[in-house]
Amino acid sequence: METAMERTQQALQEDDEEQQEIWSWGAGTDGQLATGRLQDEHSPQLLCSLSALGPINFLSCGGAHVIALSPGGRVLTWGRGTSGQLGHGEMVNSLQPKAVKALESFTITHVSAGWNHSGFVSGSGAIYTCGDGSFGQLGHGEFKSLCSPVEVSFFSSKHVEQVACGMRHSLVLLRGNKDNQVYGFGFGKRGQLGISTEKVKSTSLPQITMGLTNVRIVNISANGDHSAALSADGSLYTWGRGFGCASDACIPHHVDVALSLKEVALGWNHALLLTSEGEVFMLGGHRHGALSGPQKTSLTADASGKLKEGIVRISADHSETKVVQIAAGAEHSALVTDNGSSSVMTWGWGEHGQLGLGDTNDQAIPQVVSLAHISAEKHPISRVYCGSGFSFVLRTYDSDSQMREGT
């Protein structure tokens, strides 16, 4: 811990003009933390190697692999690759970030990492998939795994905007359409494809997700056996495995939270909801922060009172701090507050150090993750991303604060 901090300080001093930091922690035995080591980390690790590859403006973290997107639309992947999910043309793990060569001639605008598969969307509206295909989750009409991204020909005459990869299924959002805009493929036993009122075990060809007509969807999410979509007016639709005691839903249904939502983040048994007012609510997650057993749990009580049946409000801290971003791992959660230091907070299951709090305890309420600061003068902007059992933070420093410093 101490040596890591020292290294951090050193790196920050040596490279003062560096405008981005990348941190990782949690489960690391498949190389998903990009530390170059195959071990768990209980405290945030500053990744000098990744920062050296140039700026990253988006990450998607899966079961044990990560997809990074550069501002120029270049794609890097690392971590578990044994199903071909890294797209490097082979089925092996990669401890270090590597460019996906097969996508180099395209400008990639959106990516998603599932349990063991990956989806990539290009600026021209094409979608490419690779990795585990045993459940049809690659959408190519077969159940084969692929170690290089291949264009999903079903969408070749359509303009794809987003992809969301869950445990064994995938969702696709098309641009512009008001109808027939969301598609599902892969494993569907829990209703997560939303393609039929009857249970569909699986489909290897994309099919239209029902029940979203006359709603303009702007965002889709998938994790575990859950699926979710947000509409332009901030309404939430969910389908697939039920949250808490709720039964599975075969087609999308509107979750009436009476709040305008900005973001949704899905775990394997919970969903985090971020309102446009900067408040966070949790759907399901009855054992969130109480998974390892009572002896390891610091607090088992709900963070605060219940809003509606099964929906709990999460307090970032005692004050009226607003939340600007949320992320969910399989069984842990993270948020970023809008205070001056753009604090990252985590809670939930902590057995692999995925909370980054220096131990392996579970936490029932959000705790501040300690990340070293460049200086009090510069204002960082943090973005947090969670994989199944691990977490990443991208921290950039706005140039305004540098200018302020110079004047």
Added chain:
Amino acid sequence: MSYDDVEIEDMEWNEELQAFTYPCPCGDLFQITKEDLRIGEEIARCPSCSLYITVIYNMEDFQDTSNRKTEPAKPQPVAVA
């Protein structure tokens, strides 16, 4: 407390591990061998963490009998439709 209940048909046969597997939220796999199933074991454990799942299956499907081959899962994913 069991993390989840999973039907055997939703688990995948892993040739390398010689076990039926299911994703664990830590990133590793819950595992149970055919021998475990044959003797009536219903807990699949993750080698990397403390979590485990309960496997739902019919024990008779895994019983050895002298005159017929009863192993239902040849080396292929069982959950493929």
